[in-house]
Amino acid sequence: MSLVKSKQRVADHGEVFTPAWMVEAMLDLVKGETERIDSRFLEPACGSGNFLVQILRRKLAAVELKYGKSDFEKRHFALHGLMCIYGVELLPDNIAECRDNLLEIFAQYLGLDEDDDLHRAANFVLARNLVHGDALTMQDSDKQPITFAEWGYLGKGKFQRRDFRFDVLTHSSAFSAEDSLFAHLGKHEIFTPARTWPPVTVAELARMQEESP
Ligand SMILES: C[S@@+](CC[C@H](N)C(=O)[O-])C[C@H]1O[C@@H](n2cnc3c(N)ncnc32)[C@H](O)[C@@H]1O
Numbered sequence: 001m002s003l004v005k006s007k008q009r010v011a012d013h014g015e016v017f018t019p020a021w022m023v024e025a026m027l028d029l030v031k032g033e034t035e036r037i038d039s040r041f042l043e044p045a046c047g048s049g050n051f052l053v054q055i056l057r058r059k060l061a062a063v064e065l066k067y068g069k070s071d072f073e074k075r076h077f078a079l080h081g082l083m084c085i086y087g088v089e090l091l092p093d094n095i096a097e098c099r100d101n102l103l104e105i106f107a108q109y110l111g112l113d114e115d116d117d118l119h120r121a122a123n124f125v126l127a128r129n130l131v132h133g134d135a136l137t138m139q140d141s142d143k144q145p146i147t148f149a150e151w152g153y154l155g156k157g158k159f160q161r162r163d164f165r166f167d168v169l170t171h172s173s174a175f176s177a178e179d180s181l182f183a184h185l186g187k188h189e190i191f192t193p194a195r196t197w198p199p200v201t202v203a204e205l206a207r208m209q210e211e212s213p
Helices: 007-013 020-028 050-067 071-083 092-110 117-129 172-176 202-211
Strands: 041-043 085-089 130-134 147-155 158-165
Touching (some): 041 050, 050 071, 050 085, 071 085, 071 092, 071 117, 071 147, 071 158, 071 202, 085 092, 085 117, 092 117, 092 130, 117 130, 117 147, 117 202
Parallel strands (some): 085 130
Antiparallel strands (some): 147 158
């Protein structure tokens, strides 16, 4: 794979992709987290997903080890693994490629075709989690504050979604510092979700994908 699309893009956006061997070496520095299905990763300049793709592969390998024998559990935990992967990317072609790359790996692992509810649900999740926007201004391409969905798996096929603003999340470490003025408030009081959604199933997520513009 070429690490550069054009000299102009390197000059304009610093677009140089990370080679596979380096991605693996860097992910090995946090190996345990990459192999945990529900660990959350955010790549603020994700390009076409060189890091996120390998993180997904590692999570799916963990799903196979733990839940490979049950189709129901495998499908739901694989979706939850995907739900825990986030990215921001400035360039529209890169973010589209990134979503496609992750969806292809997910679909291949579970043997899904495009009509499968789980394929549509994954598409919906990727459109929320992989944001076309600017990680520096923390605004999306419509100049709205970037909001990330936190997905939890409640079991029995139900997922819980809570939305948090990126700019608020990035201040979390300052608030929780021991000597901070706000330390006594605790994280939960300051970082309340912008929105909490009712629990949803794969079929409901698939329907949301069909209805989304
Ligand atoms: C050095 S490349 C790395 C891509 C990918 N992380 C990788 O390692 O292969 C940097 C990427 O960041 C994107 N980018 C540059 N400025 C950005 C910004 N302010 N917000 C989000 N993405 C940005 C570029 O379009 C490019 O795809």
